[in-house]
Amino acid sequence: xxxxxxxxxxxxxxxxxxxxxxxxxxxxxxxxxxxxxxxxxxxxxxxxxxxxxxxxxxxxxxxxxxxxxxxxxxxxxxxxxxxxxxxxxxxxxxxxxxxxxxxxxxxxxxxxxxxxxxxxxxxxxxxxxxxxxxxxxxxxxxxxxxxxxxxxxxxxxxxxxxxxxxxxxxxxxxxxxxxxxxxxxxxxxxxxxxxxxxxxxxxxxxxxxxxxxxxxxxxxxxxxxxxxxxxxxxxxxxxxxxxxxxxxxxxxxxxxxxxxxxxxxxxxxxxxxxxxxxxxxx
Amino acid sequence: xxxxxxxxxxxxxxxxxxxxxxxxxxxxxxxxxxxxxxxxxxxxxxxxxxxxxxxxxxxxxxxxxxxxxxxxxxxxxxxxxxxxxxxxxxxxxxxxxxxxxxxxxxxxxxxxxxxxxxxxxxxxxxxxxxxxxxxxxxxxxxxxxxxxxxxxxxxxxxxxxxxxxxxxxxxxxxxxxxxxxxxxxxxxxxxxxxxxxxxxxxxxxxxxxxxxxxxxxxxxxxxxxxxxxxxxxxxxxxxxxxxxxxxxxxxxxxxxxxxxxxxxxxxxxxxxxxxxxxxxxxxxxxxxxxxxxxxxxxxxxxxxxxxxxxxxxxxxxxxxxxxxxxxxxxxxxxxxxxxxxxxxxxxxxxxxxxxxxxxxxxxxxxxxxxxxxxxxxxxxxxxxxxxxxxxxxxxxxxxxxxxxxxx
Ligand SMILES: Cc1ncc(COP(=O)(O)O)c(C=O)c1O
Numbered sequence: 069x070x071x072x073x074x075x076x077x078x079x080x081x082x083x084x085x086x087x088x089x090x091x092x093x094x095x096x097x098x099x100x101x102x103x104x105x106x107x108x109x110x111x112x113x114x115x116x117x118x119x120x121x122x123x124x125x126x127x128x129x130x131x132x133x134x135x136x137x138x139x140x141x142x143x144x145x146x147x148x149x150x151x152x153x154x155x156x157x158x159x160x161x162x163x164x165x166x167x168x169x170x171x172x173x174x175x176x177x178x179x180x181x182x183x184x185x186x187x188x189x190x191x192x193x194x195x196x197x198x199x200x201x202x203x204x205x206x207x208x209x210x211x212x213x214x215x216x217x218x219x220x221x222x223x224x225x226x227x228x229x230x231x232x233x234x235x236x237x238x239x240x241x242x243x244x245x246x247x248x249x250x251x252x253x254x255x256x257x258x259x260x261x262x263x264x265x266x267x268x269x270x271x272x273x274x275x276x277x278x279x280x281x282x283x284x285x286x287x288x289x290x291x292x293x294x295x296x297x298x299x300x301x302x303x304x305x306x307x308x309x310x311x312x313x314x315x316x317x318x319x320x321x322x323x324x325x326x327x328x329x330x331x332x333x334x335x336x337x338x339x340x341x342x343x344x345x346x347x348x349x350x
Numbered sequence: 351x352x353x354x355x356x357x358x359x360x361x362x363x364x365x366x367x368x369x370x371x372x373x374x375x376x377x378x379x380x381x382x383x384x385x386x387x388x389x390x391x392x393x394x395x396x397x398x399x400x401x402x403x404x405x406x407x408x409x410x411x412x413x414x415x416x417x418x419x420x421x422x423x424x425x426x427x428x429x430x431x432x433x434x435x436x437x438x439x440x441x442x443x444x445x446x447x448x449x450x451x452x453x454x455x456x457x458x459x460x461x462x463x464x465x466x467x468x469x470x471x472x473x474x475x476x477x478x479x480x481x482x483x484x485x486x487x488x489x490x491x492x493x494x495x496x497x498x499x500x501x502x503x504x505x506x507x508x509x510x511x512x513x514x515x516x517x518x519x520x521x522x523x524x525x526x527x528x529x530x531x532x533x534x535x536x537x538x539x540x541x542x543x544x545x546x547x548x549x550x551x552x553x554x555x556x557x558x559x560x561x562x563x564x565x566x567x568x569x570x571x572x573x574x575x576x577x578x579x580x581x582x583x584x585x586x587x588x589x590x591x592x593x594x595x596x597x598x599x600x601x602x603x604x605x606x607x608x609x610x611x612x613x614x615x616x617x618x619x620x621x622x623x624x625x626x627x628x629x630x631x632x633x634x635x636x637x638x639x640x641x642x643x644x645x646x647x648x649x650x651x652x653x654x655x656x657x658x659x660x661x662x663x664x665x666x667x668x669x670x671x672x673x674x675x676x677x678x679x680x681x682x683x684x685x686x687x688x689x690x691x692x693x694x695x696x697x698x699x700x701x702x703x704x705x706x707x708x709x710x711x712x713x714x715x716x717x718x719x720x721x722x723x724x725x726x727x728x729x730x731x732x733x734x735x736x737x738x739x740x741x742x743x744x745x746x747x748x749x750x751x752x753x754x755x756x757x
Binding site: 128129131132133134135137138141148154168178179180181182183184185205206207208210211228229230231232233234235238242253256257258261 | 368376377378379380381382383384385386523525530531534537538541542543544640641642643644649651653654655656657
């Protein structure tokens with residue numbers, strides 16, 4: 069296994085160092101692995117860095133995504149219906165990593181599919197496939213022994229979600245055992261719901277920066293280049309998920325199958341978002 | 351709540367401070383909800399130690415719910431089966447017709463103590479939805495109930511009852527369109543409305559402290575039964591039997607008896623079309639440990655960890671999980687778990703109606719079906735208590751259809 073391929077928190081750190089050098093915020097894009105089918109999903113994944121994604125979050129499909137709104141629920145359903153499962157998700161990453169040694173990939177999802185895979189085996193396979201970090205929605209710090217601690221020991225990042233309910237009392241617990249960056253979920257709600265105001269984001273950034281020196285990525289409800297730019301003026305990265313996944317849905321034919329427009333519609337949107345993020349601080 | 355205090359080597363001391371029952375339970379929720387769950391845990395601790403809270407709870411259980419529910423000797427059924435004496439713990443006589451209201455009264459009093467002004471709930475059979483809508487009407491709080499679209503079709507009387515009580519019933523079209531999806535949707539509502547909303551979970555499952563507090567509120571069943579059987583028979587029963595959906599009526603009956611080692615205990619899951627067909631809801635019998643809805647517990651799932659659909663004629667048992675305390679009780683062997691098919695439950699439904707004049711809900715019909723199997727194998731001096739946790743009015747359309755009768 070060449071070092072250029074295996075995953076680790078270094079890749080995330082290097083990416084944020086580079087963004088800092090360029091004096092700009094990053095764009096984090098979310099798609100669900102296997103949406104709308106494994107082949108089309110691979111095409112989309114490969115095209116993301118070129119379109120301007122600085123970091124990729126790859127959703128691990130799950131039948132019961134309790135913290136997701138309709139857009140990402142449907143993406144998960146499409147992927148599962150197309151036969152996606154964890155081993156295929158990891159080989160998708162491996163295929164990507166063979167060609168791209170620099171763009172960090174973070175797997176995002178729920179604990180049960182990892183638990184059933186087996187934590188030790190999963191971490192080994194994920195690292196070898198080139199996964200750099202994990203975001204697992206239903207593992208708060210109270211359950212760190214389950215996966216967070218073993219992930220950190222393996223050299224991968226365990227990225228924590230912080231939220232509007234994370235007050236000064238709660239935050240020290242949240243920034244423990246974490247690395248890479250801190251994700252700020254800017255509204256209390258499911259993915260794809262409303263967005264936070266600029267003032268709310270500024271206030272939250274101040275609160276978070278009192279507790280961590282890690283870069284902060286802000287997500288939830290960002291749909292347009294203008295919104296992405298606004299976030300990019302405050303945060304170290306802007307995360308876009310539901311809007312991209314909805315674009316995939318929009319590109320499908322009447323049978324829900326990928327079309328020759330699917331990848332290009334996604335990269336078109338990502339390009340716009342990337343321009344917004346890149347121009348934000350000019 | 352639990353009356354007698356637990357003994358050393360007790361089965362009644364869990365969960366631990368992190369909400370674990372052995373390997374099960376825990377707090378597997380989105381970070382947004384963590385501060386709310388911690389706040390609830392603290393509020394519940396305070397309430398438990400507040401005699402005023404106890405007094406209020408007892409008052410409503412007596413005058414509003416109609417407790418204590420009788421422990422009734424089912425004489426004709428006993429004669430029919432020709433073995434052990436069968437007693438019914440008649441929680442179907444409670445206001446709203448099931449055990450669910452014991453828990454709802456407790457949780458809404460807690461919600462008001464915490465200053466919450468809006469209530470949400472999930473429901474399967476609609477009994478928990480009705481009980482929640484009822485207490486919300488009684489205490490004047492707005493109520494939203496999530497219910498799978500499939501369950502709305504098969505439990506229409508309860509949907510109408512909830513609406514009469516002023517609740518908003520939101521159909522859930524995602525996933526398998528039944529109880530687990532209703533729970534997902536309720537959790538989505540809760541993460542969106544963190545300031546004012548209290549989530550009244552209807553069974554002894556979910557993230558800590560729900561399995562504990564729901565159990566405690568349902569323990570009134572077992573505590574009463576213990577006193578009543580001492581009065582009627584001068585001794586403890588030989589066997590307890592209860593149906594298991596998420597496990598709240600069962601743990602409510604079982605828990606006060608867990609340390610009485612001569613009392614055998616059996617929980618009855620729904621075998622649907624038969625456990626071998628794959629179309630069932632028997633997570634303890636045929637599932638494996640996994641993580642869903644805030645806790646680690648036995649689940650029905652595939653080898654990728656994707657949750658599979660449960661299947662049962664009884665909407666209240668149609669759930670691919672189970673409360674974490676039952677998972678622990680199974681592993682340590684204190685409680686024995688069996689599964690009963692739709693067909694067996696229907697036969698028990700008919701027998702109970704015809705020989706006792708009590709139309710049971712389809713959920714406790716599963717428990718009765720097990721009693722029908724086991725009582726004849728026991729001698730006549732043995733005693734069984736079965737939890738008759740709900741009445742069957744809500745099920746008459748489902749049963750008519752299953753029996754091929756057009757209403
Ligand atoms: C009458 C009745 N019994 C049992 C159940 C199953 O729930 P639990 O296992 O929590 O008692 C329900 C659920 O709706 C019910 O309505």
